[in-house]
Amino acid sequence: MYIPSICYNSLKNLALKLLGSQKMKKYPLTEYRWQQIIHNDVHSDFYYGVTTTKIFCKPSCHSREPLKNNVLIFKETNEAISAGFRPCKRCQPTGSVTNTDWVAEIKAYLNNNYQQKLTLSTIAAECHGSPFNLQRTFKAESGLTPRQYLTDLRLNKSKKLLRTTDLSIKSIALRVGFSSDTYFITVFRRQFMQTPDSFRLQKL
Ligand SMILES: [Zn+2]
Structure with a gap:
């Protein structure tokens, strides 16, 4: 050896x-x-x-x-x-692992790690596949790319924090895994047609 x-x-x-x-x-x-x-x-x-x-x-x-x-x-x-x-x-x-099982595995990984900075190659390495194959299989099974799934996940987590905490927009952005508050605001507006601030005010 x-x-x-x-x-x-x-x-x-x-x-x-x-x-x-x-x-x-x-x-x-x-x-x-x-x-x-x-x-x-x-x-x-x-x-x-x-x-x-x-x-x-x-x-x-x-x-x-x-x-x-x-x-x-x-x-x-x-x-x-x-x-x-x-x-x-x-x-x-265990013998064959179906694409459905694999995508469930990738989603579980994303659900547990969305707070970190994740690239397609990190996700692929952690979930034991090639980036190309992972992207294609994930899209075919779930209708979303891993990036879109991750963005949706982060936005939903951010909404929960906007509703239930007094954290600043910047802390929320970083806490849910966005690289900056400006990027978070851009993505949030694109998705929900309002800013995180106005979403938060609406809830009061
Ligand atoms: Zn293995």
Whole structure:
């Protein structure tokens, strides 16, 4: 097994640091299992889930390398599913994953991460597909591009904050994931034919 020597010590330190939390988990993420994951070993007898995306994979999957801290080990696919993880579209640990399942997975990812700055390539990397395929499949299944879905989601969250809080327009814009308040106002006006301020006043 090839272990780059530069990484080895930092991996070992990280492993030691994580040992406490790993003990809480059902199956430990041993150094051997970790190496199987990062080298896409096809001869493995487990699955791994990534807690930030709630997607699980075979170690052989060529999806982007997870952060070690976010990895949970499973022996059976149904353990992963009952822990709330969905099968990866790319390596299909449960057999075939339909486009509908995949789009549900992408929507769940967007619903949990809309506050962050997201690009099509980030979304694709996190949801285990190519940007082109993700965009095409998402549009075919939902009628919207991932960008449109994300904008709708952000606008709806902003309306809730406008109605229920005294936060400034700028804080709301940033909190729901828009890059600036001016951009937020532009998009809001285009969609609802009024400014966030007038929407807020209307509710009083
Ligand atoms: Zn996978």
